[in-house]
Amino acid sequence: MVKKRVMLVEDESVTAMDLKTNLVQLGYEVPAIVASGEDAVHTAAELRPDLILMDITLAGRMTGIEAADAIRKNQAIPIVFLTAHADTETIGRAKTTEPFGYLPKPSSMDTLLSTIEVALYKGEADARRRKAEALLRRTMTEQKIILDNLGVGVLFAINRKIVWASKSIATMLGYPLEEVEGRDTLLFYPDRESYEKVGTEGYAAVARGEVYTGESPMKKKDGSLIWCHLVGQTVNPAAPEEGSIWILEDVTPRKVLEETLKQSEDKYRTVADFTHDWEFWIAPDEHIRYMSPSCEKIAGRPVADFEQDAALLRGLLHPDDRAAYDTHRHRVTGQEKSEELEFRILRPDGSVRWIAHVCQPVYDDQGRFNGTRGSNRDITLRKIAEQERERLITELQEALAKVKTLSGMLPVCASCKKIRDDKGYWQQIEAYISDHSEAEFSHGICPDCAVKIYGEYYRKK
Known part of the structure; x- marks a missing residue:
């Protein structure tokens, strides 16, 4: 077992030798005995003992209290003061060095042992604490660097009061950090309604131990508005009152793009929805991305039926036309041009409709296949007219043939x-x-x- 090393700082040689003898008998190692404060500071830095017994009233320019203070600041070695007699003022100054105990001179073996063992235990605990604090400080520093450089803002709030906020959240909303910390989060909302909505939905979810996600408008210091995606979670589900962590991401560009796309989609959907023809878009996996309302007028089936059953379009085909349609579908996905086909469909009432069908593959900006876009036009009346025309032509041809026979x-x-x-x-x-x-x-x-x-x-x- 490795012996604990106890260094002695004592300017009375007889007392120092007696203490050394007692320490050795108790199982400790004494690596050095020094008589001045200056030597104590130097030797402690060189030997790094486990404990120092320091005479509180050393002779010389540096007192034991001053030496202890220097050692505590530089090496954090546990120190026990030795004192034969000291006034209240001296003891008061000694306390500022945060000693690990006091020993009277002289001391019994039991007192010496118990004082040293308690000091060593407290010293080890203090070393572990200091190590943990150093690790925590380093971790917090690393986390702060990470959080301050994230593309999102992070804050810690208790009862909706901002306890801590990252630099990035202050930058996002245009506030100096000192104007953010300690303020109610109402500061960031454009109106009370938005503030209360997040409170009702978000903080209620957080209080239940859930992770809340949502979006809300936020007001910058200059009064301009941005949209933020919010993620909130309590630090202790068992005690939500201890606070919660919130992450704010500026999603304004995405919201602007979504609104632009929505307006564009509304415009083109209006055109498609009110067109006479039956328009559709089939995704690569064959599900229906879009089906115009005209499908009900032509096929007798509402849009919802096609959205629920991707195979319905083929199912409506006249049995005699399905093979040609399948060949057409297979061929059109492997080329970059449109292709036309005429086929018949069977309506729910049993009637037959002729369809002029045209479709072509759709590719995105990266050239990836994005399904097929098609249009179906009801040509039943045209087909009936064509059939009637063919019948009349046939009859006329037959009549002309008979006239020729008659003329002879x-x-x-x-x-x-x-x-x-x-x-x-x-x-x-x-x-x-x-x-x-x-x-x-x-x-x-x-x-x-x-x-x-x-x-x-x-x-x-």
């Missing part, structure tokens, strides 16, 4: 200028006219034939 079957008599019917020509003409008009044939007899066939009857008339 009209033999006219060169003498009487009447259509011959010796091979059923007239019956063919009658059949064609009946099929292509509302004319009806009465099959009555003409005057010439009446005279020819019934001449006697007509002559009597």
